[in-house]
Amino acid sequence: MAPAVLGIKPPSPSCDSAANINSSHLAGETELSKSKFSQTLQTSMPSSAHQTRIVTDETTIDVLENNGPALRAQHWVLNPPRPPGLWDELKNTVSETFLSHGEKFKSLVKQPVSGTISMLGTLFPILVWGRDYTVAKFKRDLLAGLTLASLCIPQSIGYATLAKLDPQYGLYTSVVPPLIYAFMGTSREIAIGPVAVVSLLLSSMIQKLEDPEANPVAYTRLVLTVTFFAGLFQAAFGFLRLGFLVDFLSHAAIVGFMGGAAVVIGLQQLKGLLGLTHFTVKTDIVSVLEVIFKSFHNSWSPYNFILGSSFLTFLLITRFMGKRNKKIFWLPAIAPLISVILSTLIVFLTRADEHGVKIVKHIKGGLNPSSIHQLQFDSPHVSEVAKIGLIVAVIALAEAIAVGRSFASFKGYHIDGNKEMVAIGFMNIVGSLTSCYAATGSFSRSAVNFSAGCESAISNIVMAITVALSLELFTRLLYYTPTAILASIILSALPGLIDLNEAYKIWKVDKLDFLACIGAFLGVLFVSVEIGLLVAVMISFAKVLLNAIQPGIEDLGRILKWVDEKEDGEDCTKGNAKGRPKLVILDMSSLMNIDTSGIASLEELHKKLMLHGTELAMANPRWQVIDKLRLANFVNKTGGRIFLTVGEAMDAFL
Structure with a gap:
């Protein structure tokens, strides 16, 4: 291949010699290290040669150059390190x-x-921070863990019923996953266990495959299998550094999705609050309200409603008091447990179950049994189960990482997103083998953990041990617990999922983000949970595509220089400079990477400029970009006019 010779005409002293500079701003930030480029320098650089030959890995380029530093920088840029295989x-x-x-x-x-x-x-980060663990820290973690358990036990039972599982599965999920996370996780404040949104996702999607009332055993097996797949996907995301996939669910979409899910969860709890026997399997607001209005005529229980609404009022009052006075943070934390104890005593002493008040009845005691044999990998629904597992994995990760980062910012430390994914994935894989359904970080319980002064993930271990003891010793005492109380406990936790202030802020800042927010909210509310999630992802993805295919391109203008003469009595300004530019420089510092379409566009631009006698140069490209341009032979076509900075490109031309 003959060397390409580039002859450069010296610029005239007028402002016609000014060079036009275009800057292509795509995304990200760049820094090109001269030391990296110098490692692969393959040419000698004569100081006084008028014509210099640059030898790259694949091309030989002859360049006419008089400027030593610019030439040296050009050598560095044209000989970058090969990208890793x-x-x-x-x-x-x-x-x-x-x-x-x-x-x-x-x-x-x-x-x-x-x-x-x-x-x-x-x-296992516990092996690192455990070296500095002290008795004083353990005392604070012990208090936080016990406080956490008092809230976790009633909530876990309630969330299990929301997932349409037996109550003990919620307690199982509060034992094994927190223990695994305590050893593998990087967040100190996050409280692991069942949560409302994931429970709703599981019940709303799996009940389309198996009826939880007609065939509860098959339904439970599918839930455990979904949990296994969810953990598998989560761990894979962490190992393969695929955390960016979660970013397709933008913050605005999550706000809308959580708000819609909170309303749907609240409507679902009306079954327990009103004591309804029959309820719809659909989650949209129209179907639920239709069933409720029909039930008012015959099947609802006023005693159920009175008992549930009374304790719901008590829970909301304690929640309000805890927010007003941080010193009594423990009051809203233990209020659910107090409600369970008092309501159970009331029903037991008055025999209210004989007058229409529905109760939990038998809760199986004992520690988590093995569930390896219950995983259904040969089920005819395995493809659907894997799809549900992927959806649950993404939602659970988004919630856990958001919760973990929120509280980490309060204490000034950083959590590793990829390690969090691995930890959450492993805890769900192990959980699926020990009768647990999908667990993640709970915002309400994490807030209690934080307020209680936790110092580390040991509080999760204390909570898990307390729940395990409850499974062994106290499950028989919950026989007369009314279902209305479980509904009221879930209802009292829902206000934390609806963030109106954040929605208003999104509206003020970015209307397209607000569209994703309101689209997710309405999709969950009026169609289904999965449709709402799909709408959120589609709008978020569309926004990413719009930003990607419409990059900001700024014309930085002509480089002006001081001259003593004026042509035709005109000032030398950008507006009245005559003639075509002799050189166009593309500042590629913000170009993260390039594909074949981008290279084709550069070739088209180069041809157009050549037709008008204008030369093309590039400044500050990343080494990934240079490697692809060399493979496409574009470096040779442009005569090797690629420089480290815009200034060096100008020095070489002028």
């Missing part, structure tokens, strides 16, 4: 996942003991 990227990903920052696999060979400890410390 697939094996290197995989090795780096595994290294970042399992090893501490800066550690290499070689350390495992040279220092097997310390390397193994480092790897274990990355997988």
